[in-house]
Amino acid sequence: MEWKVKHYNDLKKDTLYNILKERVEVFVVEQECPYPEIDGKDKKSYHLWAEDNNEIIAYTRIIPRGISYDEASIGRVLVRMDQRGRGLGRKLMEKSINYLKEKLEEDEIRISAQERLYDFYVSLGFEQVSEMYLEDGIPHIEMYYTNN
Numbered sequence: 199m200e201w202k203v204k205h206y207n208d209l210k211k212d213t214l215y216n217i218l219k220e221r222v223e224v225f226v227v228e229q230e231c232p233y234p235e236i237d238g239k240d241k242k243s244y245h246l247w248a249e250d251n252n253e254i255i256a257y258t259r260i261i262p263r264g265i266s267y268d269e270a271s272i273g274r275v276l277v278r279m280d281q282r283g284r285g286l287g288r289k290l291m292e293k294s295i296n297y298l299k300e301k302l303e304e305d306e307i308r309i310s311a312q313e314r315l316y317d318f319y320v321s322l323g324f325e326q327v328s329e330m331y332l333e334d335g336i337p338h339i340e341m342y343y344t345n346n
Contacts, residue, residue, distance in 0.1 A: 199255070203246040203297055217245060220254045224276040233334040239265055239273075244302075246294055248286060255281040258294045262302060269306040269342070270298050291322050295343065305345040313337040 209217075218235065225231055244260040255278045261271040272294045277286045298304040311319050313330055319341050320326075328340035 199248055199250045201246070201248050201293060203244055203260070203293075205244050206241045209245060214240075216254050217247065217257060220257055220276060220278060221274055224278070225274070228279060229336065231334045231336060244297065246290070246297060248290065250281075254278070256286045256290045258290055260294055260297055260302075263304065263306075266310075267308040269308040270302065270304040272298070272307060272309055287318065288322070291319075295322065299345055307343040309341050309343075310338050311341045313339050316341075 204213075206214075222235055225233065226235065239261055240259065242262065242265050244262075246258050246260055247254050248256040257274065257276050258272050259274040261273060263270045265271070266273070272291070275287070275290065275294075277290065295307065298307060307324075308327075309319070309324065310333060311324070314337070316326065316339065322343070324341035324343045326339050327342045330337050330339055332338070
């Protein structure tokens with residue numbers, strides 16, 4: 199397994215295709231949630247993923263501050279269904295947080311988290327900062343992380 203991170207401008211077409219394929223598979227097909235997957239943020243973002251046998255098995259989109267929120271953000275967090283239960287989600291988020299802190303020198307991160315994953319994000323140092331709201335029919339909460 200290999201971890202990679204690239205800005206949109208440095209992604210190869212096949213890599214971008216595979217990223218979008220996995221995002222649609224998890225968020226649209228598995229979660230039965232049709233939503234506007236192509237939202238204009240990919241071109242301004244960094245993309246972090248784990249690859250095994252040339253297949254993407256885990257992924258996040260790292261969004262610089264000022265695009266989704268005043269703070270930096272992490273979104274489109276996924277681990278492919280057949281790879282779950284191996285701790286990849288935690289490694290994926292830790293690598294994403296570290297990339298923001300070390301490479302982009304960001305101390306604050308705001309995310310829109312599925313409410314069912316509250317405990318997971320709290321264990322990574324996030325705290326809930328909003329009431330529950332529906333996003334594409336799924337209960338979400340805003341969560342905030344600071345390195346201060």
